[in-house]
Amino acid sequence: DTLEYRNILFYNTQLKDDEFKKFKWFLKQDDISAAQLEKADRQDTVDLMAQKYGGTGAMKETMTVLEKISRNDLVQGLQNSSQDPKGKLGEGKDLKT
Secondary structure, eight states, X not given: XXXXXXXXXXXXXXXXXXXXHHHHHHHHHTTOOHHHHHTOOHHHHHHHHHXXXXXXXXXXXXXXXXXXXXXXXXXXXXXXXXXXXXXXXTTTOOOOX
Protein backbone atom coordinates (compact mmCIF):
# COMPACT_ATOMS: atom_id res chain seq x y z
CA ASP A 1 0.00 0.00 0.00
CA THR A 2 2.85 2.41 0.74
CA LEU A 3 4.03 2.29 -2.87
CA GLU A 4 0.49 3.02 -4.06
CA TYR A 5 0.25 6.04 -1.75
CA ARG A 6 3.63 7.35 -2.94
CA ASN A 7 2.47 7.00 -6.54
CA ILE A 8 -0.79 8.82 -5.79
CA LEU A 9 1.16 11.61 -4.07
CA PHE A 10 3.60 11.86 -6.96
CA TYR A 11 0.82 12.19 -9.53
CA ASN A 12 -1.06 14.68 -7.34
CA THR A 13 2.05 16.87 -7.35
CA GLN A 14 1.79 16.96 -11.15
CA LEU A 15 -1.53 18.81 -10.90
CA LYS A 16 -1.64 22.58 -11.18
CA ASP A 17 -3.27 24.30 -8.21
CA ASP A 18 -6.58 24.80 -10.03
CA GLU A 19 -6.59 21.14 -11.10
CA PHE A 20 -5.88 20.05 -7.53
CA LYS A 21 -8.81 22.17 -6.35
CA LYS A 22 -11.07 20.35 -8.85
CA PHE A 23 -9.60 17.01 -7.75
CA LYS A 24 -10.59 17.75 -4.15
CA TRP A 25 -14.05 18.93 -5.28
CA PHE A 26 -14.71 15.53 -6.85
CA LEU A 27 -13.54 13.80 -3.66
CA LYS A 28 -16.10 15.84 -1.71
CA GLN A 29 -18.79 14.42 -3.98
CA ASP A 30 -17.64 10.94 -2.94
CA ASP A 31 -18.22 11.44 0.78
CA ILE A 32 -14.87 12.70 1.99
CA SER A 33 -15.70 15.54 4.37
CA ALA A 34 -15.52 19.02 2.86
CA ALA A 35 -14.18 20.30 6.19
CA GLN A 36 -11.32 17.79 6.07
CA LEU A 37 -10.48 18.58 2.45
CA GLU A 38 -10.78 22.35 2.72
CA LYS A 39 -7.26 22.98 4.05
CA ALA A 40 -5.74 19.64 3.06
CA ASP A 41 -2.54 19.82 1.06
CA ARG A 42 -1.59 17.08 -1.39
CA GLN A 43 -0.11 14.81 1.28
CA ASP A 44 -3.10 15.25 3.61
CA THR A 45 -5.43 14.48 0.70
CA VAL A 46 -3.62 11.19 0.02
CA ASP A 47 -3.93 10.35 3.74
CA LEU A 48 -7.68 11.04 3.66
CA MET A 49 -8.07 8.88 0.56
CA ALA A 50 -6.08 6.08 2.22
CA GLN A 51 -8.39 6.18 5.25
CA LYS A 52 -11.53 6.20 3.11
CA TYR A 53 -10.62 3.77 0.32
CA GLY A 54 -7.52 1.75 1.31
CA GLY A 55 -4.60 1.24 -1.10
CA THR A 56 -6.22 -0.26 -4.18
CA GLY A 57 -9.40 1.77 -3.72
CA ALA A 58 -7.43 5.00 -3.43
CA MET A 59 -5.60 4.20 -6.69
CA LYS A 60 -8.90 3.51 -8.48
CA GLU A 61 -10.49 6.67 -7.08
CA THR A 62 -7.46 8.74 -8.09
CA MET A 63 -7.67 7.42 -11.66
CA THR A 64 -11.42 8.07 -11.79
CA VAL A 65 -11.03 11.67 -10.61
CA LEU A 66 -8.05 12.31 -12.90
CA GLU A 67 -10.22 11.19 -15.84
CA LYS A 68 -12.98 13.58 -14.71
CA ILE A 69 -10.54 16.51 -14.74
CA SER A 70 -9.19 15.46 -18.15
CA ARG A 71 -5.71 14.41 -16.99
CA ASN A 72 -5.64 11.13 -18.87
CA ASP A 73 -1.85 11.47 -19.16
CA LEU A 74 -1.62 11.07 -15.39
CA VAL A 75 -4.09 8.17 -15.45
CA GLN A 76 -1.79 6.43 -17.91
CA GLY A 77 1.20 7.13 -15.70
CA LEU A 78 -0.57 5.69 -12.65
CA GLN A 79 -1.59 2.61 -14.61
CA ASN A 80 2.00 2.12 -15.73
CA SER A 81 3.38 2.62 -12.22
CA SER A 82 0.90 0.16 -10.74
CA GLN A 83 2.11 -2.43 -13.26
CA ASP A 84 5.76 -1.72 -12.37
CA PRO A 85 6.49 -4.40 -9.75
CA LYS A 86 9.60 -2.75 -8.35
CA GLY A 87 8.18 0.77 -8.34
CA LYS A 88 11.00 2.14 -10.49
CA LEU A 89 8.93 4.46 -12.70
CA GLY A 90 8.54 7.25 -10.16
CA GLU A 91 11.94 6.68 -8.58
CA GLY A 92 14.19 9.70 -8.39
CA LYS A 93 11.41 12.14 -9.21
CA ASP A 94 11.16 15.26 -7.10
CA LEU A 95 7.99 15.38 -5.00
CA LYS A 96 6.80 18.97 -4.68
CA THR A 97 3.98 19.64 -2.25
